[in-house]
Amino acid sequence: MMTHQAPTIPLPKAWNQHVKSATLHVISLAQYATSCTRGWAADGINPHVRQKAEVDRLQQVFAVVNEQLRIISARMKSIPAHGRPHYKSMERMAILELKAARGWSRTQPVNKFPDFVRYAVQRLKNVCPTMGKVKIAETLCRAGLHLGKTTVGRILKESPATDPNASETATSVVNENEETSPKSDTTETGRIVTAKYRNHVWHVDLTVVPMLGGFWTTWLPFALPQCWPFCWWAAIVLDHHSRRCTGATVFTTQPTSESVRRFLWRTIYDAGATPKYIICDKERQFWCGGFKRWCERRGIKPRFGATAASPSSSGSSRR
Template identity: 50%
Template sequence: MCQELALDVPLVSGWPKSVRSVVLHIISMAHYAIVAARGWAANSINARVRLNAQNDRLTQQVELLREQLRIKDARMARILPEHRPHYRPVERMAIVELKAAQGWTVAQTAREFLIEPATVASWLKRIDEQEPDALVQLSQPVNRFPDFVRYIVQRLKVVCPSLGKRKIAQMLARAGLHLGTTTVQRVLKEKPTKPPTAPAEAPVPTGRVVMANYPDHVHHVDLTVVPTSAGLWASWLPLALPQTWPFAWWVAVVIDHFSRRAMGVAVFKKQPTSVEVRTFLGRLYAKTKPKYIVCDKGSQFWCEGFKAWCKRRGIRPRFGAIGRYGSIAVLERFVRTLKEECTRRILVPLRRDDLRRELVFYFEWYNEYRPHEYIGGETPNEVYYGRRAASMATRVEPRAAWPAAAPCAAPRVPIRGAPGQRMRLVFEYHAGRKHLPIVKLAAA
């Protein structure tokens, strides 16, 4: 009977023309269902169910990355071997390092990187060559600095790819090695240039910019959406998944304008109401409060309830325009940094407590260890608590012939010990998170 009914159902005319669209819809629906199921499992009272959800998510992520690499390799494999670009000496060293870490044979390494086994074998035979044009190298030469200094800078960029030349120079200065930004730039070499864009109009300052003169003078507060997957796209109208859990979290953040210190964070399953935001701010301001609080004109803030709440606590609200200098742009830059350095570098948890813990770890690292451009390379905690900057301590000088009285890259401080010291880069990770490095120098 079922077979008869199935045979009687006609196919829609022209259905082969829509097969590719149907495939996209099926994959999007599967993604929707899987995320919803994982959200339930990640919050189960059964620890085994939570662990299975985490393992399933990690397994899928590995398979997606493998598919991404397969597509890239397939494109490169279509190019004739003699026409493929050559690996640079530094990249050859990275390949043999990965070979050692993975335990690959020469043949396996050659297969993974689309090269001949004889090529890998020649790299291994010549790995200890010391000539300037050696086949395998740790780094490129830089004026007057020893090789290990170049290696330290380049490895720091590998471990922390989001750091720019100024940030790297500031981090090393805090560790005791003072390098100029131009020196760091020469070591790293220029990144690929981007297509030219039209110059942006200069921001016009308003007449009512609120300036911060001391810690807790001005605070900024805003909300942002953090997807639990790589994005919120869907193949059906409105071409987006709902901005609610389990597909996304809503995160509220507060920063201090004067020190750029991250003051507090809260996580919500859906767009919070004004009451929920006020409850979060009430807990945050139980001991201290700002004179001004800057926010946008979202429904949580641009309402009588929020204005009355501020008035009862003696806080003056200021409502900024998007992109206006001295307005909410300060917090928007922080949110962009938070996503680039934290949420996009981890698998965003499906449990609220787990996500809040990850954000707290990032806030601790951001406040204590990350130098900030706006405050001259100091950390937010150093400015907020009035501590002496770590970059103002004595420095190490790796150049043996460098005169002790000669100036160094800013900030200029005396040399610790004698010139010509050798050192090595030591990484520690805040709370064991690889995206939260703590940079130190140790004697070699």
């Protein structure tokens, strides 16, 4: 069977310049029309129309400011970290004020050292047992790594760190074993749950939805309470076969196991079906005798972990 290819039409000269000019003209024309319409609405008699015009103006300002921040952030990210300009003292104070106003939280503390630092300290102690924490700190300081003696002592009391390259080697070995081993070996263990039809496997998860950028604050314990009005607690039930959100609800505070069970019962009633498996984590709402007995009475098998079809099941429900 012959396949007909679309004819290639050469683009005219100066095509890029024409496209740029047309784009700018379209944006300017849209801005002109929007300004005229918004001005007519702002002078109107109806208060709802005036309020709508003000909301539309604020939304446009918000979109323009976000675009400006995106351009500035892209420019700063293109510059190496050691070549970026330093903030002055007044700008640093303004950043802290903005952090306090938005409640920004860091995913990793600033003073947390990476794993290779822990590995280096523990290896020095294993290779040279006579070296104390002060001598280890001095040795690393000569190499350019500044650690306090208390930090070295805390690292030595922690569990032994593994070789950074060991995880990659172990992962490659596991992948090779999985490729060479037959598929029946994994299914015979009975530990993998695969969704075969709709309402066969459900996943339930709880997540915190902050109202601001995070939970950071300036007073002890340097975190806002995880309850309303600072955040919502969202509970989501996801069907793994159809990838459909079967049920969802919100709580003002961290829900108890009884609240989660009532939510699951309402979801089962609305869906008109009872799942065979429920995938969840080991939070206190699920990892308790009441939840296990509730599942047993309804013929549900609770499983704690991920499914074969979706190893990152908790991440999909959060998204």
